[in-house]
Amino acid sequence: MNWEEIISEYQSHLKLEKNLxxxxxxxxxxxxxxxxxxxxxxPLKIQQNQIEEFIYQFAKLDYSPRTQARLISSLKxxxxxxxxxxxxxxxxxxxxxxxKMGMKLPDVLSETEIDLIIEQIDLSEAEGERNRAxxxxxxxxxxxxxxxxxxxxxHLFFDENYILVIGKGNKQRLVPISNHTIKYINIxxxxxxxxxxxxxxFEDHLFLNRRGxxxxxxxxFTIVKQLTEKAGIKKxxxxxxxxxxxxxxxxxxxxxxxxxxxxxxxxxxxxTEIYTHLDDSMLRETVLKFHPRxxx
Numbered sequence: 001m002n003w004e005e006i007i008s009e010y011q012s013h014l015k016l017e018k019n020l021x022x023x024x025x026x027x028x029x030x031x032x033x034x035x036x037x038x039x040x041x042x043p044l045k046i047q048q049n050q051i052e053e054f055i056y057q058f059a060k061l062d063y064s065p066r067t068q069a070r071l072i073s074s075l076k077x078x079x080x081x082x083x084x085x086x087x088x089x090x091x092x093x094x095x096x097x098x099x100k101m102g103m104k105l106p107d108v109l110s111e112t113e114i115d116l117i118i119e120q121i122d123l124s125e126a127e128g129e130r131n132r133a134x135x136x137x138x139x140x141x142x143x144x145x146x147x148x149x150x151x152x153x154x155h156l157f158f159d160e161n162y163i164l165v166i167g168k169g170n171k172q173r174l175v176p177i178s179n180h181t182i183k184y185i186n187i188x189x190x191x192x193x194x195x196x197x198x199x200x201x202f203e204d205h206l207f208l209n210r211r212g213x214x215x216x217x218x219x220x221f222t223i224v225k226q227l228t229e230k231a232g233i234k235k236x237x238x239x240x241x242x243x244x245x246x247x248x249x250x251x252x253x254x255x256x257x258x259x260x261x262x263x264x265x266x267x268x269x270x271x272t273e274i275y276t277h278l279d280d281s282m283l284r285e286t287v288l289k290f291h292p293r294x295x296x
Contacts, residue, residue, distance in 0.1 A: 001087065003036050006043050010081055031074035034058070043082065048092040051075060055096065065099040072098050107235040108248050114139055117237075120230040126192070126210065131223055133188040134207060138239055140181035141165075142246030142264055145239045149215050152204045153189070158182050167265040175263050 007029065014025045038054045039046055059068055072093065079091040109117075114135075121132050138148060147165050155164035161182070162174045189206070198212040205214045220239050228237040235241075247260050 001042075001044065003043055006082070006087070007032065007036075009085075010078060013081055027070070028074050028077065031071045032078050034071070035075065044088055046092060048095065051093050051096060059099075069098045072096055107237065107241060109233070109235065109237065109241060109245050111249065113231070113233055113235075114242070114245065116231045117224075117227045117233065120227045129184075129188040129192045130207060131227070133184045134220065134223065135227070135242065136181045136184045138242035139246055140178055141175050142243045143175070144168075144243065145217050145220050148220065148239070149205075149207060149217065151206045153206055154204055156185070156206070158186075165265065171265065173262065173265050 010032070011025060011029060014020045014028060020028070035046075035051070035054055038057065039050055041047075041050060055068070055072065058071060063071075075093040075096075076091070079088065079093045082088040083091050118132060118135055121135075122128050123132065134148065137143060137151070141163060143151070143165060144167070147167055150166055151163065155166075157163065158177070161177055161179070163177050165173050165175050167173060185206070193206075193208060196208055196210075196212050198208065202208060202213050207215050209215050209219065224237060224239050224241075228235075243264070247264060250260055250263075251257070
């Protein structure tokens with residue numbers, strides 16, 4: 001198979017099986033085409049030393065470590081696909097190391113900014129109570145978007161102040177939920193959702209669109225984006241921002257890292273440490289308060 005045939009099939013794989021956006025697919029293919037322009041070998045014959053030389057030449061062009069890392073990630077994804085499809089027995093990019101990068105911390109919102117976003121919701125509209133419950137759940141429980149849209153009525157254990165969350169790899173975890181968040185879910189569930197014409201197969205989904213089906217990821221992103229713009233907040237805010245705020249605000253108020261790890265569903269506590277960065281003022285306060293040299 002030549003490059004053109006494989007690229008066409010890989011593009012379909014990214015769209016249909018990986019469900020990537022057009023922009024993400026374009027970025028992947030742009031990186032692969034850089035390799036095509038560099039190499040005189042067909043995709044099934046190219047070897048690790050040739051990929052290493054390609055990356056070396058690419059790095060000499062003064063691209064940032066982040067751009068280099070994205071290129072290597074694109075190559076690994078492409079050759080993983082070839083291996084998965086049994087077009088190659090090996091992945092020539094497998095052992096190539098990604099350059100070290102400084103940690104890029106996402107924007108975090110203050111409680112005041114979160115309240116300001118919620119205040120932009122028009123409760124006179126049919127979707128108003130639903131959207132308020134969505135934002136309160138994202139922030140109050142630290143859910144991923146995929147976990148939010150798959151949240152079921154049968155997963156709500158409000159008497160015990162828990163919800164059952166199905167996370168990555170279908171792993172289940174119990175997440176505590178406050179009475180504050182429960183109140184807004186119940187308003188939506190008992191006053192709005194109950195009047196909807198719910199489609200077959202979606203009777204147990206908590207959050208529904210106006211057609212009585214589950215919400216899409218894109219819809220959640222759109223809701224958050226529109227509310228943030230209305231609030232006049234200039235930060236880069238996405239649904240995941242509320243998950244980050246959940247962890248950061250818990251940590252600042254005294255929660256331990258291990259508990260936050262369990263609530264977020266992280267396998268490694270190092271992942272939690274990235275989410276729950278400490279600002280300089282909190283670090284200074286911790287040293288001044290707890291270091292024995294400052295107790296005298």
